Amino acid sequence: MPVDPRDFRELVGNLLENACKWARNRIHFSAVRQNGHFSLLIQDDGPGGSQSDCQIFSAGAFVSIV
Incomplete structure (x- = not known):
């Protein structure tokens, strides 16, 4: 899926700021x-969130809270 570099930097920045x-x-x-796929993992040892906090951004793209 094509990604705008500015949007990607903002997304990663928001995730890191939250962590x-x-x-x-x-x-x-x-x-x-x-193999043509990109995976990004950001984990912290904080209290976490609930599955209901997970929001789908667009078809095929999601945030997983573990």
Whole structure:
């Protein structure tokens, strides 16, 4: 799916800002590009959210709260 670089930077910035806000001590960030796919993982050791906090942005793109 084509992504506007400015929108992507804003999305990642918002996710990292949220992780920094809620993390107790640790934030883990990884990005992998493999076989034409891109995966981004941002984890923190904060309290987390509920599954109802998950919002679908567009078809095929989603945020997973684990």
